[in-house]
Amino acid sequence: MDDVTQFVIRHSSLLLFAAVFAEQVGLPIPAVPVLLAVGALAGAGQMSLGMAVGLAVAACLAGDFIWYYLGRYRGRHVLNLLCRISLEPDSCIRRTETFFGRHGMWSLVLSNFIPGLGTVTPALAGLFGVSVERFLLYNSLGAFFWTVTYITPGYLFSDQLEQIAAQAAHFGGSLVALILSALALYIAYKYFRRHLLLRKLRIARITADELKQMMDNGHEMMIVDLRQPLDIQADPYTIPGALQMAMEELEQRHHEIPRDRDVVLYCACPNEATAARMALLLKKNGITRVRPLAGGVEAWRERNFPLQKLGEQAA
Structure with missing residues (x-):
């Protein structure tokens, strides 16, 4: 038995907990191969099979509870952080919010099976005020099903996996280097795609100060709030006079946007990816006087500018 295999067996519990915890807190470390290996x-x-399942579930709960706690007590700032560090800035929050809105609490059970959702969903649960008891119940179910899904094949096909491991052992450190290189290339590719997307979405922004000055001067304009329904539910305040229109709705109703005035778009994501994408769409459809609001509604709030509660008339 080679040194690598002995090391894995000797420290299997620690490696299992560390890998699952790392993936749940958002590090680009895949836990599935470790779950398969531990199952084998x-x-x-x-x-012990029971110990393996228990450790993986505990690690999953520990990582998820950190994001739940931060979402509950730090709110939108945590989602902003996730959006900034996400490898897919245009969909990191929006896709998860859509999923959460569609499936409710069951999203905590299903999210680990969908790449990109497992880290954000617990934070959303905290942000939207899900109780600790309900969170732990559904999250425990999700952690258990996710763990069993990947440990079971390793357990059932342990002989075959052992043969594969024996073959891989002949390559020693070269195989480890190859795996690490492949992981590094994958991360680099995702960051390169992120860079290309953000570069594509470069478009002139309007600052909160500039927008406030235009409003104070009575400048005729249209402000569109592109936030998702769950965003608005968590933060039911908008810039006075803004029209609520989700991104998908704007794609279908862009012909209703006036061509003879300035149009300002804002969303919840701090890099304004959604607002910038929609601004480019409107420009392609002949609406040239359109700009995203730099920093979104958070930038407006940080300047202590007035906000209007939804359902109230603008002053």
Whole structure:
């Protein structure tokens, strides 16, 4: 038995907990191969199956609860952080909010199976005021099903996986280097795509100060709030006079946007990716006087400019 295999067996519990926890807190470390390997160890009698499942579930709950707590007590700032560090800035929050709105609490059970959702969903649950008891109930179910889904094949096919591991052992450090290189290339590719997207979405912004001055001067304009319904539910305040229109709705109703005045778009994401994308869409459809609001509604709020509660008439 080679040194690498002995190391994995000797420290399997620590490696399992660390890998699952790292993935749940958002690090680009895949836990599925570790779950399969631990399942194979359990099938070969090298580790307790119950302990393996318990450790993985505990690690999953620990990582998810951190984001739940931050979402509950730090609110939108946590989602802004996730959006900034996301490899897919245009969909990091919006896609998860759509999923959460469609499936409710069951999104906590399903999100780990969908790439990109597992980290954001617990933060959304905290942001939208899900109780600790309900969060732990549904999150525990999700963690258990996710763990069992990937440990079970390793357990059932432990002999075959052991043969694969034996073949891989012949390559020693070269195989480890190859795997790490592949992971590094994947991360680099995702960041390159992120860079291309943000570069594509470069468009002149309007600052909160500029918008406020135009409003104070009575400048005729149209302000569009592109936030998702769940965003508005969590923060039911908008810039006075803004029209609520989700991104998908704007794509279908862009012909209703006036061509003879300035149009300002804003969203919840701090990099304004959604607002910038919609601004480019409107420009392609002949609406040239359109700009995203730099920093979105958070930038407006940070300047202590007035906000209008939804349902109230603008002053």
